[in-house]
Amino acid sequence: MLGSSTEYALHCLVWLVQPREQPVSSRDLAELQGISPSLVAKTFPKLQKAGIVRSMEGVAGGYRLARTPGEISVLNVADAVEGRKSVFDCKEVRRNCVLFEGEPPAWSAHGVCGIHAVMLRAEKAMRTELARTSLLDLARGVKFPPDFGDQVGEWFAGRLEGREQARMTAVKDRTRRPVPLG
Amino acid sequence: MLGSSTEYALHCLVWLVQPREQPVSSRDLAELQGISPSLVAKTFPKLQKAGIVRSMEGVAGGYRLARTPGEISVLNVADAVEGRKSVFDCKEVRRNCVLFEGEPPAWSAHGVCGIHAVMLRAEKAMRTELARTSLLDLARGVKFPPDFGDQVGEWFAGRLEGREQARMTAVKDRTRRPVPLG
Numbered sequence: 001m002l003g004s005s006t007e008y009a010l011h012c013l014v015w016l017v018q019p020r021e022q023p024v025s026s027r028d029l030a031e032l033q034g035i036s037p038s039l040v041a042k043t044f045p046k047l048q049k050a051g052i053v054r055s056m057e058g059v060a061g062g063y064r065l066a067r068t069p070g071e072i073s074v075l076n077v078a079d080a081v082e083g084r085k086s087v088f089d090c091k092e093v094r095r096n097c098v099l100f101e102g103e104p105p106a107w108s109a110h111g112v113c114g115i116h117a118v119m120l121r122a123e124k125a126m127r128t129e130l131a132r133t134s135l136l137d138l139a140r141g142v143k144f145p146p147d148f149g150d151q152v153g154e155w156f157a158g159r160l161e162g163r164e165q166a167r168m169t170a171v172k173d174r175t176r177r178p179v180p181l182g
Numbered sequence: 183m184l185g186s187s188t189e190y191a192l193h194c195l196v197w198l199v200q201p202r203e204q205p206v207s208s209r210d211l212a213e214l215q216g217i218s219p220s221l222v223a224k225t226f227p228k229l230q231k232a233g234i235v236r237s238m239e240g241v242a243g244g245y246r247l248a249r250t251p252g253e254i255s256v257l258n259v260a261d262a263v264e265g266r267k268s269v270f271d272c273k274e275v276r277r278n279c280v281l282f283e284g285e286p287p288a289w290s291a292h293g294v295c296g297i298h299a300v301m302l303r304a305e306k307a308m309r310t311e312l313a314r315t316s317l318l319d320l321a322r323g324v325k326f327p328p329d330f331g332d333q334v335g336e337w338f339a340g341r342l343e344g345r346e347q348a349r350m351t352a353v354k355d356r357t358r359r360p361v362p363l364g
Contacts, residue, residue: 002270010297011275034278088184093193096216114323115192118315125307133300141296
């Protein structure tokens with residue numbers, strides 16, 4: 001129901017709550033937290049499709065939240081990542097009774113099966129609870145020393161600078177090459 | 183979280199709510215409902231271990247509820263069958279931050295991770311809802327024509343009689359065989 005992809009997505013999104021000068025790449029978010037970059041890279045397009053993040057292209061590209069963090073619930077994230085899975089898959093067992101000899105009467109499938117109904121209520125209770133907490137609530141709950149937030153910001157900036165420099169070096173290398181004679 | 187085994191177990195248990203002269207075998211419960219007898223056969227020992235059913239040995243053997251059906255909740259059945267699974271498996275991502283260089287400070291894992299805490303609340307809400315409904319509630323919710331309950335009772339009795347007759351025939355066959363000379 002709530003797998004690693006949702007867990008990782010939430011941990012990444014919490015780092016996007018604080019506004020930053022530059023967007024943050026999914027690879028940096030994964031590497032900061034020691035989690036699978038490929039799993040995170042697969043998850044962000046789903047978050048984007050659901051209107052939770054927006055992507056900025058380019059060398060300094062990356063992601064930002066697409067809405068204010070107080071308006072993005074844990075349920076929104078879980079649904080975006082897991083694709084609104086149901087906790088229970090009713091097989092309509094009640095229609096199978098051998099006494100019906102393959103022709104279930106109308107009354108046998110009238111309304112929602114009582115067992116399915118309990119599961120739907122349980123699922124609703126869980127969803128209601130997941131909807132109650134926003135990314136802002138999660139970010140506010142993360143406790144760290146005063147300078148740790150800045151350190152993370154510097155780490156993101158350093159990664160971006162590293163990429164910028166690598167790009168500049170590559171450009172210089174290309175311009176240094178002799179122009180091929182026509 | 184709530185798989186076919188729990189679904190089938192609940193459907194079977196609902197048929198045990200009405201007291202019957204004879205216990206009912208798991209095979210008959212499965213065949214009545216057109217569901218996998220082997221899956222049901224694997225599930226009943228778990229229900230027995232959890233004190234939900236008790237088993238009667240012998241040719242006319244089978245299962246009865248071990249407690250009054252009003253005291254057996256859907257949650258009891260799900261826990262017995264699924265083994266009290268958690269909907270979320272927290273990987274303590276917060277301890278992995280690359281800035282800790284493999285040595286997470288004490289504050290990084292203080293208390294329950296906020297994301298884990300939301301999942302625990304969601305799980306609790308779901309469990310509370312599942313605990314609210316008993317087998318008696320489920321049985322009362324099953325609507326069928328007045329004579330259908332009797333037809334099912336007769337079908338169970340017929341199955342038992344069939345087994346009794348098969349056993350008698352086997353006994354007769356054995357006694358008819360000539361006694362081997364010493």
